[in-house]
Amino acid sequence: MSLYHEAAKVLDGSKSGKTSIKSLVYTKKDWKSDPKALFALSTEAAKWSEVLSEVIERSGVLRIERQLTPTLALILTHDLFLSKRGIALPATHGLNSSISKHKARLSAELTKARLRRGFATLDAFRAFINNGSVTVGDVSDQPRPKLRPRWVRINTLKTTLDEQLASTFAAYQKVTSLDKVMLSPASNKVYCVDEHIPNLVAIPSSTDITTSKAYRTGQLILQDKASCFPAYLLSPKAGEGDVMDACAAPGNKTTHVAAVLGESMKSEAVGDSSSKVFACEKDVARSETLEKMVELAGASDVVTIKAKQDFTKLPPTARAFANITALLLDPSCSGSGIVGRDESSSITVHLPSKTADFDTPTSRGKKRKRAAPTSAPNHASTTTTIDDVAEEQAPLDATEETADKLAARLANLSAFQLRLLQHAMAFPAARRVAYSTCSIHAEENEHVVVAALRSSIAQEQGWRVMKRTEQVEGMRTWNLRGKVDAVQAAARMEIVDGETVDAVINETEVAEACIRCDKNGEDGTMGFFVVGFVRDEDGNTIRKSNGGLQQPEVDDSDDEGEAWEGFDE
Numbered sequence: 212m213s214l215y216h217e218a219a220k221v222l223d224g225s226k227s228g229k230t231s232i233k234s235l236v237y238t239k240k241d242w243k244s245d246p247k248a249l250f251a252l253s254t255e256a257a258k259w260s261e262v263l264s265e266v267i268e269r270s271g272v273l274r275i276e277r278q279l280t281p282t283l284a285l286i287l288t289h290d291l292f293l294s295k296r297g298i299a300l301p302a303t304h305g306l307n308s309s310i311s312k313h314k315a316r317l318s319a320e321l322t323k324a325r326l327r328r329g330f331a332t333l334d335a336f337r338a339f340i341n342n343g344s345v346t347v348g349d350v351s352d353q354p355r356p357k358l359r360p361r362w363v364r365i366n367t368l369k370t371t372l373d374e375q376l377a378s379t380f381a382a383y384q385k386v387t388s389l390d391k392v393m394l395s396p397a398s399n400k401v402y403c404v405d406e407h408i409p410n411l412v413a414i415p416s417s418t419d420i421t422t423s424k425a426y427r428t429g430q431l432i433l434q435d436k437a438s439c440f441p442a443y444l445l446s447p448k449a450g451e452g453d454v455m456d457a458c459a460a461p462g463n464k465t466t467h468v469a470a471v472l473g474e475s476m477k478s479e480a481v482g483d484s485s486s487k488v489f490a491c492e493k494d495v496a497r498s499e500t501l502e503k504m505v506e507l508a509g510a511s512d513v514v515t516i517k518a519k520q521d522f523t524k525l526p527p528t529a530r531a532f533a534n535i536t537a538l539l540l541d542p543s544c545s546g547s548g549i550v551g552r553d554e555s556s557s558i559t560v561h562l563p564s565k566t567a568d569f570d571t572p573t574s575r576g577k578k579r580k581r582a583a584p585t586s587a588p589n590h591a592s593t594t595t596t597i598d599d600v601a602e603e604q605a606p607l608d609a610t611e612e613t614a615d616k617l618a619a620r621l622a623n624l625s626a627f628q629l630r631l632l633q634h635a636m637a638f639p640a641a642r643r644v645a646y647s648t649c650s651i652h653a654e655e656n657e658h659v660v661v662a663a664l665r666s667s668i669a670q671e672q673g674w675r676v677m678k679r680t681e682q683v684e685g686m687r688t689w690n691l692r693g694k695v696d697a698v699q700a701a702a703r704m705e706i707v708d709g710e711t712v713d714a715v716i717n718e719t720e721v722a723e724a725c726i727r728c729d730k731n732g733e734d735g736t737m738g739f740f741v742v743g744f745v746r747d748e749d750g751n752t753i754r755k756s757n758g759g760l761q762q763p764e765v766d767d768s769d770d771e772g773e774a775w776e777g778f779d780e
């Protein structure tokens with residue numbers, strides 16, 4: 212059947228170490244299989260390849276089924292145990308039966324492989340593999356790998372940290388370092404209160420809290436630590452004005468900023484209606500999700516949803532927005548920081564050896580060997596190269612085309628992100644903007660920051676970066692900052708349009724102001740970027756730039772939905 216043979220071809224192709232699975236699948240046009248299904252199967256089989264190679268070798272199947280290649284055996288064993296639908300071939304098909312008839316033996320080896328690694332259930336093992344860590348070893352004699360934690364935000368609109376520690380997490384043991392959570396065996400119930408973001412807790416990734424009442428009722432929200440940075444960096448104070456979340460769905464940052472405002476209301480003892488949050492979302496389906504999320508989080512009283520609304524069409528000078536002093540801008544981006552995205556580019560593919568010698572029916576009586584370590588010579592082990600992050604290192608092959616496409620896509624995205632950022636800067640009473648992406652690319656991050664600082668709207672209205680020294684404590688003490696070379700490169704870029712003016716950029720200060728999070732790094736976060744913009748002067752000036760753009764003086768709040776064509780028109 213083509214799917215299995217074609218997936219085997221992809222995995223064999225990725226052994227050269229030059230081309231990623233993604234590249235192999237998407238640069239060839241004449242696959243018989245659906246490319247999405249082919250990509251999914253190849254990636255999943257590659258993720259499990261170290262474990263399944265061990266299982267296949269120990270079962271001795273390849274020495275019995277001589278017609279099976281190691282790659283086909285790997286892929287079929289994957290589907291036999293790990294795909295919901297099983298092997299997608301009739302039971303009588305030769306390929307299916309060559310693996311299925313050894314099901315009992317393979318299953319026993321899979322169980323042993325799981326238990327050797329300390330996982331009580333297949334689900335916990337799956338969570339471990341999906342977490343991106345494929346380098347596993349016997350718990351008895353090898354250090355445990357660090358696993359990204361599960362981040363749980365305590366929704367202070369509905370509960371408190373203390374309440375949750377005494378209820379949902381009552382059976383958990385408190386640990387004081389994130390490492391202890393990341394190194395914790397799957398069965399351990401531990402938590403660590405985060406040192407940077409208030410009301411955030413880390414638990415082991417294999418711990419499922421989605422069945423808890425607190426989660427189901429919106430008291431707990433699963434939100435990556437990095438994704439909590441923007442609302443915390445913005446830290447709006449109740450009574451100081453309203454907040455606009457420009458690109459809001461599904462609403463994690465909206466509900467977080469509402470909670471931050473709520474906390475400030477408690478501490479400042481200001482009236483309930485003193486500040487509100489507008490949440491704008493362009494997409495129809497995502498607007499519905501946003502509405503549900505806001506309601507579930509108990510934020511409906513504070514949040515006014517602008518559903519199906521393009522942010523760039525909202526007139527900043529509308530009366531309804533006259534009191535907006537802070538904006539969150541988390542626009543669509545490449546998503547390259549999301550764990551699981553593009554992971555095919557860095558997966559090490561392991562293949563079982565046909566001649567591995569374990570205690571199998573055909574090698575009975577021989578001395579039993581331990582599982583081969585990751586780098587054992589009887590594993591055909593290679594790491595495929597990443598085709599987007601390390602473009603400059605990519606060898607001259609099919610990835611070149613992908614790199615060109617990526618560059619074009621990033622150029623489009625950054626132009627869009629800059630346009631939204633300039634629009635955010637146009638709100639007359641705005642004093643703070645938090646700009647963020649879940650991208651690891653400088654084009655969407657430092658480059659956008661520099662371009663925004665050089666834009667005439669920023670120059671005319673006095674926008675600058677929020678310096679590191681001005682940031683809230685948890686953000687000030689976060690060590691990973693923006694890339695100076697990326698800021699320098701952007702500052703040297705030619706000014707291409709009349710909307711941009713020459714401006715002096717303090718490169719070190721800008722890079723220090725920017726905050727980055729590493730994908731799969733020691734901090735257990737996704738790849739992320741956030742920066743704050745502030746302005747001190749009175750910003751009620753209406754922009755009349757040399758490009759002839761003027762904002763209409765809209766003073767009727769009902770006009771919000773009307774098309775204000777924005778800066779690009």
Ligand SMILES: C[S@@+](CC[C@H](N)C(=O)[O-])C[C@H]1O[C@@H](n2cnc3c(N)ncnc32)[C@H](O)[C@@H]1O
Pocket residue numbers: 438457458459460461462463464465491492493494497520521522523541542543544
């Ligand atoms: C990265 S997601 C936002 C995630 C959200 N901030 C959160 O934390 O849950 C970007 C969102 O912006 C929306 N979007 C894109 N362009 C927009 C525009 N011009 N106006 C409003 N929303 C837009 C997308 O539909 C998408 O839902």
